[in-house]
Amino acid sequence: MSKLRFRISMSLDGYVAGPNQSIKEPLGVGGERLHDWVVSLAEWRASHGKSGGETNTSSAVFAESYANLGATIMGRNMFGGHPGPWDAKSPWQGWWGKNPPFHHPVFVLTHHPREPLTLEGGTTFNFVTTGIEDALDQARKAAGAKDVALAGGAKVAQQYLAAGLVDEMEINLAPILLGGGERLFERVGDDLHGLELVRTVATPKVVHIKLERRKGS
Amino acid sequence: MSKLRFRISMSLDGYVAGPNQSIKEPLGVGGERLHDWVVSLAEWRASHGKSGGETNTSSAVFAESYANLGATIMGRNMFGGHPGPWDAKSPWQGWWGKNPPFHHPVFVLTHHPREPLTLEGGTTFNFVTTGIEDALDQARKAAGAKDVALAGGAKVAQQYLAAGLVDEMEINLAPILLGGGERLFERVGDDLHGLELVRTVATPKVVHIKLERRKGS
Numbered sequence: 255m256s257k258l259r260f261r262i263s264m265s266l267d268g269y270v271a272g273p274n275q276s277i278k279e280p281l282g283v284g285g286e287r288l289h290d291w292v293v294s295l296a297e298w299r300a301s302h303g304k305s306g307g308e309t310n311t312s313s314a315v316f317a318e319s320y321a322n323l324g325a326t327i328m329g330r331n332m333f334g335g336h337p338g339p340w341d342a343k344s345p346w347q348g349w350w351g352k353n354p355p356f357h358h359p360v361f362v363l364t365h366h367p368r369e370p371l372t373l374e375g376g377t378t379f380n381f382v383t384t385g386i387e388d389a390l391d392q393a394r395k396a397a398g399a400k401d402v403a404l405a406g407g408a409k410v411a412q413q414y415l416a417a418g419l420v421d422e423m424e425i426n427l428a429p430i431l432l433g434g435g436e437r438l439f440e441r442v443g444d445d446l447h448g449l450e451l452v453r454t455v456a457t458p459k460v461v462h463i464k465l466e467r468r469k470g471s
Numbered sequence: 472m473s474k475l476r477f478r479i480s481m482s483l484d485g486y487v488a489g490p491n492q493s494i495k496e497p498l499g500v501g502g503e504r505l506h507d508w509v510v511s512l513a514e515w516r517a518s519h520g521k522s523g524g525e526t527n528t529s530s531a532v533f534a535e536s537y538a539n540l541g542a543t544i545m546g547r548n549m550f551g552g553h554p555g556p557w558d559a560k561s562p563w564q565g566w567w568g569k570n571p572p573f574h575h576p577v578f579v580l581t582h583h584p585r586e587p588l589t590l591e592g593g594t595t596f597n598f599v600t601t602g603i604e605d606a607l608d609q610a611r612k613a614a615g616a617k618d619v620a621l622a623g624g625a626k627v628a629q630q631y632l633a634a635g636l637v638d639e640m641e642i643n644l645a646p647i648l649l650g651g652g653e654r655l656f657e658r659v660g661d662d663l664h665g666l667e668l669v670r671t672v673a674t675p676k677v678v679h680i681k682l683e684r685r686k687g688s
Contacts, residue, residue, distance in 0.1 A: 444650030
Protein backbone atom coordinates (compact mmCIF):
# COMPACT_ATOMS: atom_id res chain seq x y z
CA MET A 255 0.00 0.00 0.00
CA SER A 256 1.27 3.45 -0.76
CA LYS A 257 2.82 5.35 2.14
CA LEU A 258 1.62 8.61 3.63
CA ARG A 259 4.72 10.80 3.68
CA PHE A 260 4.97 14.06 5.60
CA ARG A 261 7.81 16.54 5.36
CA ILE A 262 7.99 19.91 7.07
CA SER A 263 10.42 22.64 8.04
CA MET A 264 10.43 23.41 11.76
CA SER A 265 12.36 25.85 13.95
CA LEU A 266 14.43 24.84 16.96
CA ASP A 267 11.56 26.05 19.14
CA GLY A 268 9.10 23.82 17.32
CA TYR A 269 7.26 26.28 15.10
CA VAL A 270 6.24 25.50 11.52
CA ALA A 271 4.87 29.01 10.99
CA GLY A 272 5.69 32.29 12.71
CA PRO A 273 3.26 34.53 14.62
CA ASN A 274 0.51 36.62 12.95
CA GLN A 275 -0.10 34.63 9.76
CA SER A 276 -1.88 36.69 7.09
CA ILE A 277 -2.59 36.74 3.34
CA LYS A 278 0.56 38.85 2.95
CA GLU A 279 2.64 36.63 5.22
CA PRO A 280 1.12 33.12 4.98
CA LEU A 281 4.01 31.72 7.02
CA GLY A 282 3.72 34.43 9.68
CA VAL A 283 6.33 36.93 10.77
CA GLY A 284 9.79 35.51 10.15
CA GLY A 285 8.35 32.22 8.85
CA GLU A 286 10.23 32.37 5.53
CA ARG A 287 13.44 31.81 7.50
CA LEU A 288 12.25 28.20 7.90
CA HIS A 289 12.86 27.75 4.18
CA ASP A 290 16.23 29.48 3.78
CA TRP A 291 17.81 26.05 3.34
CA VAL A 292 15.56 25.03 0.44
CA VAL A 293 15.17 28.23 -1.59
CA SER A 294 18.95 28.40 -1.98
CA LEU A 295 19.05 24.94 -3.64
CA ALA A 296 19.52 24.78 -7.42
CA GLU A 297 17.01 21.89 -7.48
CA TRP A 298 14.29 23.92 -5.76
CA ARG A 299 14.96 26.93 -7.97
CA ALA A 300 14.73 24.80 -11.13
CA SER A 301 11.40 23.34 -9.97
CA HIS A 302 10.10 26.90 -9.62
CA GLY A 303 11.44 28.12 -12.99
CA LYS A 304 14.44 29.95 -11.51
CA SER A 305 18.11 29.61 -12.41
CA GLY A 306 21.16 29.55 -10.14
CA GLY A 307 21.40 28.22 -6.62
CA GLU A 308 23.69 25.71 -4.98
CA THR A 309 23.92 21.93 -4.79
CA ASN A 310 24.81 20.49 -1.38
CA THR A 311 23.94 17.54 0.85
CA SER A 312 20.37 18.84 1.18
CA SER A 313 19.85 18.42 -2.58
CA ALA A 314 19.41 14.66 -2.45
CA VAL A 315 17.05 14.95 0.53
CA PHE A 316 14.99 17.50 -1.37
CA ALA A 317 14.88 15.36 -4.51
CA GLU A 318 13.91 12.27 -2.53
CA SER A 319 11.07 14.08 -0.79
CA TYR A 320 9.45 14.88 -4.14
CA ALA A 321 10.08 11.53 -5.83
CA ASN A 322 7.43 8.84 -6.32
CA LEU A 323 4.45 10.94 -5.22
CA GLY A 324 1.08 10.24 -6.85
CA ALA A 325 -1.27 12.42 -4.78
CA THR A 326 -1.20 15.16 -2.13
CA ILE A 327 -3.42 15.91 0.88
CA MET A 328 -3.70 19.40 2.35
CA GLY A 329 -5.93 21.43 4.65
CA ARG A 330 -8.29 24.17 3.56
CA ASN A 331 -6.12 26.86 5.18
CA MET A 332 -3.11 25.74 3.16
CA PHE A 333 -5.18 25.76 -0.05
CA GLY A 334 -6.10 29.29 0.98
CA GLY A 335 -8.87 31.79 0.36
CA HIS A 336 -11.33 33.18 2.87
CA PRO A 337 -12.68 30.74 5.45
CA GLY A 338 -16.28 29.58 5.19
CA PRO A 339 -18.30 28.56 2.12
CA TRP A 340 -16.68 28.99 -1.30
CA ASP A 341 -17.46 32.14 -3.26
CA ALA A 342 -20.00 30.87 -5.84
CA LYS A 343 -19.06 33.44 -8.51
CA SER A 344 -15.25 33.34 -8.42
CA PRO A 345 -14.05 30.65 -6.02
CA TRP A 346 -10.43 30.75 -4.84
CA GLN A 347 -8.14 28.79 -7.19
CA GLY A 348 -5.22 28.18 -4.79
CA TRP A 349 -1.92 30.01 -4.34
CA TRP A 350 -0.12 28.40 -7.25
CA GLY A 351 -1.41 29.99 -10.49
CA LYS A 352 -2.64 28.21 -13.63
CA ASN A 353 -0.03 25.44 -13.53
CA PRO A 354 0.48 24.34 -9.90
CA PRO A 355 3.65 22.41 -9.01
CA PHE A 356 1.83 19.23 -7.92
CA HIS A 357 1.10 17.59 -11.31
CA HIS A 358 -1.15 15.00 -9.66
CA PRO A 359 -4.49 14.89 -7.79
CA VAL A 360 -4.64 17.01 -4.63
CA PHE A 361 -7.20 16.34 -1.89
CA VAL A 362 -8.23 19.42 0.09
CA LEU A 363 -9.90 18.80 3.47
CA THR A 364 -12.78 21.23 3.93
CA HIS A 365 -16.20 21.53 5.56
CA HIS A 366 -17.63 23.12 2.40
CA PRO A 367 -18.48 20.95 -0.65
CA ARG A 368 -17.17 22.01 -4.02
CA GLU A 369 -16.79 20.47 -7.48
CA PRO A 370 -13.24 19.38 -8.44
CA LEU A 371 -11.02 22.11 -9.92
CA THR A 372 -8.80 20.98 -12.80
CA LEU A 373 -5.88 23.22 -13.67
CA GLU A 374 -2.97 22.82 -16.09
CA GLY A 375 -0.13 20.32 -15.83
CA GLY A 376 -2.11 17.43 -14.36
CA THR A 377 -3.19 19.04 -11.07
CA THR A 378 -6.81 18.53 -10.02
CA PHE A 379 -7.95 19.82 -6.63
CA ASN A 380 -10.60 17.53 -5.09
CA PHE A 381 -12.54 18.86 -2.10
CA VAL A 382 -13.18 16.27 0.60
CA THR A 383 -15.77 16.88 3.32
CA THR A 384 -15.80 13.36 4.78
CA GLY A 385 -12.73 13.51 7.05
CA ILE A 386 -9.05 12.60 7.13
CA GLU A 387 -9.43 8.83 6.72
CA ASP A 388 -11.64 9.11 3.67
CA ALA A 389 -9.31 11.71 2.16
CA LEU A 390 -6.42 9.28 2.66
CA ASP A 391 -8.41 6.43 1.04
CA GLN A 392 -9.19 8.61 -1.97
CA ALA A 393 -5.61 9.84 -2.23
CA ARG A 394 -4.24 6.31 -2.06
CA LYS A 395 -6.55 5.15 -4.86
CA ALA A 396 -5.46 8.14 -6.96
CA ALA A 397 -1.77 7.54 -6.24
CA GLY A 398 -1.83 3.90 -7.35
CA ALA A 399 1.63 2.43 -6.83
CA LYS A 400 3.06 5.79 -5.78
CA ASP A 401 2.99 7.45 -2.36
CA VAL A 402 0.79 10.17 -0.90
CA ALA A 403 2.25 13.47 0.35
CA LEU A 404 0.81 15.13 3.42
CA ALA A 405 1.48 18.79 2.67
CA GLY A 406 0.05 20.41 5.83
CA GLY A 407 -0.77 22.77 7.39
CA ALA A 408 -0.05 22.10 11.01
CA LYS A 409 -3.61 21.34 12.13
CA VAL A 410 -4.20 18.72 9.43
CA ALA A 411 -0.77 17.19 10.05
CA GLN A 412 -1.60 17.00 13.77
CA GLN A 413 -4.76 15.04 13.02
CA TYR A 414 -2.94 12.50 10.84
CA LEU A 415 -0.09 12.18 13.39
CA ALA A 416 -2.45 11.70 16.33
CA ALA A 417 -4.37 9.06 14.36
CA GLY A 418 -1.15 7.13 13.66
CA LEU A 419 -1.66 7.38 9.90
CA VAL A 420 1.73 8.90 8.96
CA ASP A 421 4.18 6.30 7.59
CA GLU A 422 7.18 8.57 7.07
CA MET A 423 8.08 11.96 8.49
CA GLU A 424 10.98 14.20 7.56
CA ILE A 425 11.57 17.19 9.80
CA ASN A 426 13.83 19.83 8.31
CA LEU A 427 15.02 21.45 11.52
CA ALA A 428 16.16 25.04 10.96
CA PRO A 429 18.61 26.30 13.62
CA ILE A 430 16.55 29.41 14.33
CA LEU A 431 13.99 30.59 16.87
CA LEU A 432 10.64 32.06 15.81
CA GLY A 433 9.49 32.83 19.36
CA GLY A 434 5.83 32.23 18.55
CA GLY A 435 3.40 31.02 15.91
CA GLU A 436 2.09 27.57 15.14
CA ARG A 437 3.76 24.51 16.65
CA LEU A 438 3.73 21.17 14.86
CA PHE A 439 3.74 19.02 17.98
CA GLU A 440 0.62 20.16 19.83
CA ARG A 441 -2.49 18.04 20.39
CA VAL A 442 -0.69 14.95 19.05
CA GLY A 443 -0.18 13.17 22.39
CA ASP A 444 2.94 11.28 23.42
CA ASP A 445 2.79 8.39 20.93
CA LEU A 446 4.82 8.38 17.72
CA HIS A 447 2.88 5.25 16.61
CA GLY A 448 6.01 3.31 15.72
CA LEU A 449 7.83 6.10 13.87
CA GLU A 450 11.56 5.65 14.48
CA LEU A 451 14.63 7.69 13.66
CA VAL A 452 16.17 6.22 10.50
CA ARG A 453 18.42 8.92 9.04
CA THR A 454 19.92 12.29 9.83
CA VAL A 455 21.60 14.60 7.31
CA ALA A 456 23.02 17.95 8.35
CA THR A 457 24.33 21.08 6.70
CA PRO A 458 25.15 24.42 8.38
CA LYS A 459 21.62 25.56 7.44
CA VAL A 460 19.43 22.61 8.40
CA VAL A 461 19.26 19.21 10.07
CA HIS A 462 17.12 16.70 8.14
CA ILE A 463 15.62 14.20 10.58
CA LYS A 464 13.81 11.26 8.97
CA LEU A 465 11.51 8.89 10.85
CA GLU A 466 9.80 5.83 9.41
CA ARG A 467 7.24 3.43 10.74
CA ARG A 468 8.82 0.36 12.27
CA LYS A 469 8.16 -2.73 10.16
CA GLY A 470 5.15 -4.65 11.43
CA SER A 471 3.67 -1.79 13.45
CA MET B 472 37.28 34.09 29.00
CA SER B 473 35.77 30.78 29.92
CA LYS B 474 32.65 29.77 27.96
CA LEU B 475 29.19 29.14 29.37
CA ARG B 476 28.22 25.73 28.01
CA PHE B 477 24.70 24.33 28.12
CA ARG B 478 23.70 20.79 27.21
CA ILE B 479 20.27 19.30 27.52
CA SER B 480 18.17 16.38 26.33
CA MET B 481 14.96 17.41 24.58
CA SER B 482 12.08 15.51 23.00
CA LEU B 483 10.94 16.02 19.41
CA ASP B 484 8.04 18.07 20.77
CA GLY B 485 10.43 20.35 22.66
CA TYR B 486 10.08 19.13 26.24
CA VAL B 487 13.02 18.81 28.64
CA ALA B 488 10.82 17.34 31.37
CA GLY B 489 7.54 15.45 31.16
CA PRO B 490 4.24 16.47 32.80
CA ASN B 491 3.57 16.32 36.56
CA GLN B 492 7.10 16.65 37.96
CA SER B 493 7.37 15.48 41.55
CA ILE B 494 9.92 14.35 44.15
CA LYS B 495 9.34 10.78 42.95
CA GLU B 496 9.53 11.70 39.28
CA PRO B 497 11.77 14.81 39.09
CA LEU B 498 11.75 14.59 35.28
CA GLY B 499 7.97 14.20 35.13
CA VAL B 500 5.96 11.35 33.67
CA GLY B 501 7.96 9.67 30.92
CA GLY B 502 10.83 12.13 31.32
CA GLU B 503 13.47 9.41 31.86
CA ARG B 504 12.97 8.45 28.21
CA LEU B 505 14.88 11.64 27.39
CA HIS B 506 17.99 9.98 28.80
CA ASP B 507 17.71 6.51 27.28
CA TRP B 508 20.58 7.40 24.94
CA VAL B 509 22.97 8.34 27.78
CA VAL B 510 22.25 5.77 30.50
CA SER B 511 23.09 2.98 28.04
CA LEU B 512 26.59 4.38 27.46
CA ALA B 513 29.53 2.61 29.15
CA GLU B 514 31.06 6.06 29.80
CA TRP B 515 27.99 7.31 31.67
CA ARG B 516 27.71 4.08 33.63
CA ALA B 517 31.37 4.27 34.68
CA SER B 518 30.92 7.87 35.86
CA HIS B 519 28.07 6.65 38.07
CA GLY B 520 29.92 3.63 39.44
CA LYS B 521 28.16 1.10 37.21
CA SER B 522 29.68 -1.50 34.89
CA GLY B 523 28.62 -2.56 31.41
CA GLY B 524 26.99 -0.48 28.73
CA GLU B 525 27.88 0.26 25.14
CA THR B 526 30.28 2.55 23.32
CA ASN B 527 28.93 4.25 20.21
CA THR B 528 29.12 7.58 18.39
CA SER B 529 27.40 9.27 21.33
CA SER B 530 30.30 8.33 23.61
CA ALA B 531 32.64 11.03 22.31
CA VAL B 532 29.88 13.64 22.50
CA PHE B 533 29.19 12.65 26.09
CA ALA B 534 32.89 12.77 27.02
CA GLU B 535 33.34 16.15 25.35
CA SER B 536 30.39 17.62 27.20
CA TYR B 537 31.99 16.82 30.55
CA ALA B 538 35.56 17.81 29.64
CA ASN B 539 37.26 21.05 30.73
CA LEU B 540 34.54 22.18 33.16
CA GLY B 541 35.61 24.19 36.22
CA ALA B 542 32.24 25.24 37.67
CA THR B 543 28.51 24.58 37.29
CA ILE B 544 25.45 26.83 37.54
CA MET B 545 22.02 25.45 38.37
CA GLY B 546 18.62 26.64 39.55
CA ARG B 547 17.15 26.07 42.98
CA ASN B 548 14.58 23.61 41.62
CA MET B 549 17.30 21.47 40.11
CA PHE B 550 19.25 21.49 43.37
CA GLY B 551 16.00 20.34 44.92
CA GLY B 552 14.30 20.38 48.29
CA HIS B 553 11.14 22.18 49.24
CA PRO B 554 10.65 25.67 47.81
CA GLY B 555 10.98 28.70 50.10
CA PRO B 556 13.53 29.39 52.86
CA TRP B 557 16.01 26.64 53.74
CA ASP B 558 15.19 24.39 56.67
CA ALA B 559 17.47 25.78 59.43
CA LYS B 560 17.84 22.46 61.26
CA SER B 561 18.51 20.03 58.40
CA PRO B 562 18.77 21.91 55.11
CA TRP B 563 18.49 19.92 51.88
CA GLN B 564 21.90 18.63 50.70
CA GLY B 565 21.09 18.07 47.01
CA TRP B 566 20.10 14.92 45.12
CA TRP B 567 23.60 13.52 44.77
CA GLY B 568 24.64 12.08 48.12
CA LYS B 569 27.89 12.70 50.02
CA ASN B 570 30.14 12.72 46.94
CA PRO B 571 28.32 14.55 44.13
CA PRO B 572 29.52 14.00 40.54
CA PHE B 573 30.52 17.65 39.96
CA HIS B 574 33.96 17.75 41.68
CA HIS B 575 34.10 21.55 41.34
CA PRO B 576 32.25 24.61 42.69
CA VAL B 577 28.51 24.70 41.94
CA PHE B 578 26.52 27.95 42.01
CA VAL B 579 22.85 27.54 42.92
CA LEU B 580 20.53 30.42 42.00
CA THR B 581 18.07 31.03 44.82
CA HIS B 582 16.10 33.78 46.54
CA HIS B 583 17.07 32.45 49.96
CA PRO B 584 20.57 33.11 51.38
CA ARG B 585 22.53 30.19 52.73
CA GLU B 586 26.14 29.44 53.72
CA PRO B 587 28.18 27.37 51.25
CA LEU B 588 27.82 23.60 51.56
CA THR B 589 31.04 21.63 51.08
CA LEU B 590 30.69 17.93 50.35
CA GLU B 591 33.21 15.24 49.42
CA GLY B 592 35.18 15.03 46.18
CA GLY B 593 35.70 18.74 45.61
CA THR B 594 32.07 19.80 45.26
CA THR B 595 31.01 22.97 47.10
CA PHE B 596 27.49 24.33 46.60
CA ASN B 597 27.44 28.14 46.72
CA PHE B 598 24.05 29.85 47.03
CA VAL B 599 23.73 33.01 44.93
CA THR B 600 20.90 35.47 45.56
CA THR B 601 22.19 38.27 43.32
CA GLY B 602 20.97 37.09 39.91
CA ILE B 603 22.16 35.24 36.82
CA GLU B 604 24.89 37.65 35.76
CA ASP B 605 26.53 37.70 39.16
CA ALA B 606 26.30 33.90 39.36
CA LEU B 607 28.06 33.71 36.01
CA ASP B 608 30.78 36.12 37.17
CA GLN B 609 31.38 34.06 40.29
CA ALA B 610 31.37 30.79 38.34
CA ARG B 611 33.84 32.15 35.79
CA LYS B 612 36.22 33.24 38.55
CA ALA B 613 35.96 29.81 40.15
CA ALA B 614 36.47 28.02 36.83
CA GLY B 615 39.69 29.85 35.98
CA ALA B 616 40.90 28.67 32.58
CA LYS B 617 38.14 26.07 32.35
CA ASP B 618 34.54 26.50 31.19
CA VAL B 619 31.29 26.87 33.12
CA ALA B 620 28.45 24.35 32.72
CA LEU B 621 24.86 25.54 32.75
CA ALA B 622 23.08 22.53 34.20
CA GLY B 623 19.47 23.80 34.14
CA GLY B 624 16.61 23.49 34.87
CA ALA B 625 14.56 24.91 32.06
CA LYS B 626 13.65 28.23 33.71
CA VAL B 627 17.25 29.13 34.55
CA ALA B 628 18.41 28.06 31.09
CA GLN B 629 15.70 30.25 29.56
CA GLN B 630 17.00 33.26 31.47
CA TYR B 631 20.58 32.74 30.29
CA LEU B 632 19.45 32.09 26.70
CA ALA B 633 17.23 35.17 26.59
CA ALA B 634 20.08 37.29 27.98
CA GLY B 635 22.41 36.05 25.24
CA LEU B 636 24.89 34.68 27.78
CA VAL B 637 25.15 31.09 26.48
CA ASP B 638 28.29 30.51 24.38
CA GLU B 639 27.68 26.89 23.44
CA MET B 640 24.55 24.76 23.40
CA GLU B 641 24.23 21.04 22.72
CA ILE B 642 20.72 19.72 22.29
CA ASN B 643 20.43 15.96 22.56
CA LEU B 644 17.24 15.48 20.59
CA ALA B 645 15.44 12.27 21.55
CA PRO B 646 13.10 10.94 18.83
CA ILE B 647 10.16 10.66 21.21
CA LEU B 648 7.09 12.68 22.15
CA LEU B 649 6.30 13.58 25.76
CA GLY B 650 3.01 15.32 24.97
CA GLY B 651 3.35 17.81 27.82
CA GLY B 652 5.65 19.07 30.54
CA GLU B 653 8.29 21.79 30.49
CA ARG B 654 9.53 23.19 27.19
CA LEU B 655 13.05 24.55 26.82
CA PHE B 656 12.23 27.17 24.21
CA GLU B 657 9.60 29.29 25.92
CA ARG B 658 10.04 32.90 26.99
CA VAL B 659 13.39 33.09 25.15
CA GLY B 660 12.22 35.23 22.21
CA ASP B 661 13.28 34.75 18.59
CA ASP B 662 16.98 35.63 18.88
CA LEU B 663 19.68 32.97 19.19
CA HIS B 664 22.22 35.74 19.91
CA GLY B 665 24.70 34.49 17.34
CA LEU B 666 24.50 30.79 18.19
CA GLU B 667 25.00 28.83 14.96
CA LEU B 668 24.77 25.17 14.02
CA VAL B 669 28.31 23.77 14.04
CA ARG B 670 27.96 20.00 14.33
CA THR B 671 25.40 17.21 14.19
CA VAL B 672 25.99 13.63 15.31
CA ALA B 673 23.24 11.03 15.08
CA THR B 674 22.58 7.52 16.33
CA PRO B 675 19.28 5.61 16.18
CA LYS B 676 18.59 6.86 19.73
CA VAL B 677 19.48 10.54 19.58
CA VAL B 678 20.51 13.46 17.39
CA HIS B 679 23.21 15.65 18.97
CA ILE B 680 22.85 19.20 17.68
CA LYS B 681 25.65 21.58 18.67
CA LEU B 682 25.48 25.34 18.35
CA GLU B 683 28.26 27.81 19.11
CA ARG B 684 28.45 31.55 19.22
CA ARG B 685 29.65 33.04 15.96
CA LYS B 686 33.10 34.54 16.33
CA GLY B 687 32.95 38.26 17.02
CA SER B 688 29.32 38.31 18.15
